[in-house]
Amino acid sequence: MTAKRLGLLRELVPAAARVAVLVNPANVQTASATLADLEPAARALGLQMQVFNASGNREIDAAYATLVRERPDALFVAPDALFVTRRVQLISLAARHALPASYAVREYVEAGGLMSYGTSIGDMYRQIGVYSGRILKGTKPADLPVVQATKFELVINLQTARLLGLDVPPMLLARADEVLE
Numbered sequence: 001m002t003a004k005r006l007g008l009l010r011e012l013v014p015a016a017a018r019v020a021v022l023v024n025p026a027n028v029q030t031a032s033a034t035l036a037d038l039e040p041a042a043r044a045l046g047l048q049m050q051v052f053n054a055s056g057n058r059e060i061d062a063a064y065a066t067l068v069r070e071r072p073d074a075l076f077v078a079p080d081a082l083f084v085t086r087r088v089q090l091i092s093l094a095a096r097h098a099l100p101a102s103y104a105v106r107e108y109v110e111a112g113g114l115m116s117y118g119t120s121i122g123d124m125y126r127q128i129g130v131y132s133g134r135i136l137k138g139t140k141p142a143d144l145p146v147v148q149a150t151k152f153e154l155v156i157n158l159q160t161a162r163l164l165g166l167d168v169p170p171m172l173l174a175r176a177d178e179v180l181e
Contacts (some may be wrong), residue, residue: 003041009102016073062118079104153177
């Protein structure tokens with residue numbers, strides 16, 4: 001899914017050659033998995049990748065200050081609960097510096113971010129409800145199958161794209177699950 005999101009970002013910003021990647025090093029498992037998936041995908045797409053670490057507000061600001069000096073063509077924000085809680089800060093900084101950015105969940109796009117591709121949190125909540133219902137009806141948790149996310153959604157914010165001077169390719173718009181005006 002990480003490689004797919006990078007590919008979608010490349011489609012949206014076809015001139016991109018250098019992509020900054022923001023990860024939370026305190027979330028070791030997610031950060032290392034994200035980077036392990038991104039490196040071969042970036043090579044395959046002919047992209048240079050530069051990693052920026054941030055584990056809090058000050059580090060996010062510091063990462064952006066360095067990012068601005070480095071002038072990447074786009075930003076890939078790794079999936080992380082910290083970043084979701086700081087989404088307004090991340091989106092504001094991306095907008096201030098006219099940096100096209102890709103996020104893992106739609107909440108970023110609803111708050112003004114450019115694009116997201118990831119699992120549907122609403123669908124995950126429904127799955128949790130089904131599991132809870134089965135447990136309440138007497139099924140032992142150990143007897144329930146492991147279920148992975150099955151619904152992924154691509155959400156694009158056209159207003160943000162216009163503010164960044166991006167023309168969203170019609171084929172990308174056609175594949176989007178939702179386009180916010």
